[in-house]
Amino acid sequence: SQQGEEDPQALSIQEGENATMNCSYKTSINNLQWYRQNSGRGLVHLILIRSNEREKHSGRLRVTLDTSKKSSSLLITASRAADTASYFCATDFRVAGANSKLTFGKGITLSVRP
Amino acid sequence: GAGVSQSPRYKVAKRGQDVALRCDPISGHVSLFWYQQALGQGPEFLTYFQNEAQLDKSGLPSDRFFAERPEGSVSTLKIQRTQQEDSAVYLCASSLSRPWREVTDTQYFGPGTRLTVL
Numbered sequence: 639s640q641q642g643e644e645d646p647q648a649l650s651i652q653e654g655e656n657a658t659m660n661c662s663y664k665t666s667i668n669n670l671q672w673y674r675q676n677s678g679r680g681l682v683h684l685i686l687i688r689s690n691e692r693e694k695h696s697g698r699l700r701v702t703l704d705t706s707k708k709s710s711s712l713l714i715t716a717s718r719a720a721d722t723a724s725y726f727c728a729t730d731f732r733v734a735g736a737n738s739k740l741t742f743g744k745g746i747t748l749s750v751r752p
Numbered sequence: 753g754a755g756v757s758q759s760p761r762y763k764v765a766k767r768g769q770d771v772a773l774r775c776d777p778i779s780g781h782v783s784l785f786w787y788q789q790a791l792g793q794g795p796e797f798l799t800y801f802q803n804e805a806q807l808d809k810s811g812l813p814s815d816r817f818f819a820e821r822p823e824g825s826v827s828t829l830k831i832q833r834t835q836q837e838d839s840a841v842y843l844c845a846s847s848l849s850r851p852w853r854e855v856t857d858t859q860y861f862g863p864g865t866r867l868t869v870l
Contacts, residue, residue: 680756738784
């Protein structure tokens with residue numbers, strides 16, 4: 639079963655616009671990560687935010703985390719056609735000494751029109 | 753440097769056949785994960801290795817699925833007597849994770865093997 643629920647399921651925007659994607663999850667986490675997947679390719683790690691962080695930036699990416707609401711958002715600014723992909727949030731809850739398997743949502747399909 | 757590689761990239765099997773999927777993790781990575789991704793869904797965890805030890809196989813859907821990593825490097829996911837519901841992309845990921853660390857290392861994913869069972 640999947641823990642994360644992304645919203646919206648699909649998003650279509652014009653190049654240059656900002657894209658905001660949301661993720662909600664159900665249980666406590668150690669951190670939350672966002673991944674991108676292009677058609678026919680593997681998952682690429684974008685950004686990780688720890689449970690004690692509220693906001694993080696990486697280039698054109700901005701991610702926020704609200705643990706009280708169990709939600710996160712990913713903002714891509716000044717979108718490009720190359721940002722067209724599926725985006726997944728993944729949560730990680732790691733018990734000391736145990737592994738940190740990721741639990742993914744169903745993903746958001748982002749289309750950026752040139 | 754080289755990333756995670758998987759082979760074959762595509763596999764078509766007739767129902768009932770056995771298949772073996774290979775994963776070459778990033779050199780030196782301690783942890784190796786297998787995930788299954790059905791069409792239109794996010795990846796779902798199958799199993800986890802720390803070096804050669806399989807520490808978690810809670811996600812394997814049935815006893816037809818078997819994974820190994822005998823020398824703590826290359827891993828093979830084997831599916832016996834394949835069924836149509838096994839059709840999916842199988843993703844392998846590796847991370848540097850050191851068990852004594854209390855933080856999560858990034859998992860690096862391979863391109864996946866798309867398995868189609870006819």
